[in-house]
Amino acid sequence: EPEVTQTPSHQVTQMGQEVILRCVPISNHLYFYWYRQILGQKVEFLVSFYNNEISEKSEIFDDQFSVERPDGSNFTLKIRSTKLEDSAMYFCASRRRTGGGDEQFFGPGTRLTVL
Amino acid sequence: AQRVTQPEKLLSVFKGAPVELKCNYSYSGSPELFWYVQYSRQRLQLLLRHISRESIKGFTADLNKGETSFHLKKPFAQEEDSAMYYCALEELGNEKLTFGTGTRLTIIP
Numbered sequence: 731e732p733e734v735t736q737t738p739s740h741q742v743t744q745m746g747q748e749v750i751l752r753c754v755p756i757s758n759h760l761y762f763y764w765y766r767q768i769l770g771q772k773v774e775f776l777v778s779f780y781n782n783e784i785s786e787k788s789e790i791f792d793d794q795f796s797v798e799r800p801d802g803s804n805f806t807l808k809i810r811s812t813k814l815e816d817s818a819m820y821f822c823a824s825r826r827r828t829g830g831g832d833e834q835f836f837g838p839g840t841r842l843t844v845l
Numbered sequence: 846a847q848r849v850t851q852p853e854k855l856l857s858v859f860k861g862a863p864v865e866l867k868c869n870y871s872y873s874g875s876p877e878l879f880w881y882v883q884y885s886r887q888r889l890q891l892l893l894r895h896i897s898r899e900s901i902k903g904f905t906a907d908l909n910k911g912e913t914s915f916h917l918k919k920p921f922a923q924e925e926d927s928a929m930y931y932c933a934l935e936e937l938g939n940e941k942l943t944f945g946t947g948t949r950l951t952i953i954p
Contacts (some may be wrong), residue, residue: 772945804901836888
């Protein structure tokens with residue numbers, strides 16, 4: 731069964747450095763998402779992406795964050811200048827279509843640690 | 846703004862006993878509601894959705910619009926049910942999932 735994959739599984743970086751988190755969504759899916767979960771807190775929506783543009787973003791997703799789909803398979807989340815509070819688990823998700831209770835499929839997550 | 850509340854962070858139940866994981870939501874429109882499960886060291890995966898009204902692994906959940914609840918139930922708990930359970934809401938016409946804080950269910954053998 732196809733799965734969403736994410737790399738790396740764990741990323742450690744220094745405060746102020748740029749990081750890129752990578753995701754490969756399921757191949758026939760059209761809608762892509764990033765969520766994050768700070769330790770001990772709920773899973774929070776960051777951004778949704780469809781047809782090569784952002785369709786919605788949360789207030790967390792400020793100018794330090796960007797997403798792109800550079801080659802038609804990878805879906806990346808870039809944090810330009812990491813802060814300590816960016817330490818979290820980042821989940822990528824994808825789905826075929828919206829509405830009708832269609833399922834979002836999640837990746838295993840990337841644990842980002844900012845020192 | 847929509848909100849999902851799972852009042853229990855931790856729940857321990859004996860094997861064979863009934864399980865109920867509570868979920869309440871606040872949303873003015875018609876929501877789509879989901880239960881996601883995360884087993885140890887595994888990814889979030891969909892357990893069930895209210896729109897399909899199905900039973901998965903013996904679990905059921907009924908949307909009660911009057912009480913704005915979507916509680917997850919299973920009549921007889923099994924050890925393999927131990928996991929983290931998240932209730933999630935999706936607004937009609939929107940795409941993002943709003944999650945509750947999750948309930949860690951532990952089944953005592």
